[in-house]
Amino acid sequence: MANHDALNRVFEALADPTRREVVRRLGQGPASVGELSRPFGMTLPSFMKHVRALETSGLIRTRKLGRVRTCALNRERLAVLDDWLAEQRTLWESRTDRLERSVTDPKVN
Template sequence: MAQFSSELDGVLAALADPTRRAVVRRLGGGPMSVGDLAREFPMTLPSFMKHVRTLEANGLVRTVKSGRVRTCELRRGRLALVDDWLAEQRRVWEARTDRLERLVTDPKEERR
């Protein structure tokens, strides 16, 4: 995956895949083994495992192996990164509408 300029890159890229989003959703209901998860998707286990690894590499999921079973658990906190970015965008946008507001109510306020 090259290397991300920010963690958000990886998190968003990880979520930009329907299989991986489905896994996140499924794990929202509680931990599950790789095998149980995989059974719900139309692809081979090795292919599926790559998705799990991607999610793990980007901190969206934690996995532990006990015996021959690897269990996956959602790391909800990670989604906050996305939330935060969205919130920032909203702030940027609001700062702008504020400027427009001021411009309308008091035209000479404009600068730059």
């Protein structure tokens, strides 16, 4: 079973479309905060709130070298989400299998 506190933090972070887009972009490789913020047309302090939310959730890691802060995706944290989705998939597949049997097998009814 997934760690619910960690799972909640991941879902909260991914609830925002800007943060989902940042995670999608970081799937291609690390990028600077400046590079990541460019498509969103918001001030750097506003964008940094998104970076902090992603970092707090554990989805990204940041590293500062001089004046440049680089972000990288923490793929291990995505495993929390993947584990939960696998649990849900198993649960719903078994339910739909039972439903299918009850509809197609005359002995069940």
